Amino acid sequence: MSPPTAPDRRARPLRADARRNYERLLTAAEAVFRERGTGASLEEVARRAGTAIGTLYGHFPTRQALLEALLRDRQQAVFDLGDRLLAQPGGTPEEARAALVEWITAVTGHAATYSGLAGALLGSLDDETSELHAACARMSAAGEALVREARAAGAVRPDVTASDVFALINSAAWLRGQVPRDQADRLLTVMLDGLRPR
Amino acid sequence: MSPPTAPDRRARPLRADARRNYERLLTAAEAVFRERGTGASLEEVARRAGTAIGTLYGHFPTRQALLEALLRDRQQAVFDLGDRLLAQPGGTPEEARAALVEWITAVTGHAATYSGLAGALLGSLDDETSELHAACARMSAAGEALVREARAAGAVRPDVTASDVFALINSAAWLRGQVPRDQADRLLTVMLDGLRPR
DNA sequence: CACGATATCGAGGACCCCTCGACATAGGAA
């Protein structure tokens, strides 16, 4: 059943030129996506990296694969935050709410890294084929645990689900790409208040 | 200063074939935008209307002009609702809040007509060159009056502006294009609750 | 019915997506 050479989970190291191009592509993509959003031209990315378009596709078969590689470190930081928040006490309503608010704020910031990212993330949640799916699922799971604690402590309205919170986060992040920062922050506060029990 | 033939505000009637194509293009655009969102291919629209692409551009110089024509009736209905709500009493907090909630709900539905529309509307608010600008400004103005009344009645938090409400409406509409309808509705409720004074 | 004024048409230039066969080269084996 398994191929002649067992498919190593850990990829063999890239050739030196490949590693170099990989890094250049990531650097270029970071700049281009920041300027033009996640829908930006991939030919522009390759051009700015000084590689041929085929090289880009060689390293990143899809736009989402590129995005995933670009976000990897940031996503790890978000996961770490989730672990940290879940390790904290969180017994009182105040604690539980503070943890959830910190989580929502952080993930909103993450999803607002590039314009267009929020939509991609939200869309990846139930698209198993997306390279972003795993990360979304993991964020969603952490959110779920925090929502459960907050609900148990009576710190959020009982009809709100983890999936609602994830959606709300992404709509707040979308807003950050559409309106001035201070306004987006104010509206995030409004949304957070809306989460309180009535 | 004015051109030889004074530029009639009311356009002269279209030629019969032109009128026919205009209608066909609108019908096709309605279908295509509904299926694929406001970013859909205009060549597809022309194709489906059975006209050449140049004919489409002849009638609608920009995508937003097409969108504006497509939305005209709906937008009128929204304006009418605004007038009606403003004509109502609205003295008590309950009345003022109910009016604002009805307005927000209606505009959210409007902005969710096609996926991508919310972003276009929000972006048109401070882009005078957009064909959607006038309608946005008018909706914004109606919202402003309703927010003012609600605030005077103590029915919304005092730090929230009309522009915030317009932004919130559009983020709720954006959500409607990303998640199931019932979830979007639930989250609109959350946002509406967030608007209450603390 | 003829003749503008109005519209329509669609090729074409510029850009983008993505694939794939021809070509280059890093880096281990001899």
Place this chain on the structure above:
DNA sequence: TTCCTATGTCGAGGGGTCCTCGATATCGTG
């Protein structure tokens, strides 16, 4: 060191979209 091949890179090319504009067709009036 040299050679060989797995691993990478390249970029033309097919297919798509946007938008323009000169050639062409059609409406509707005098």
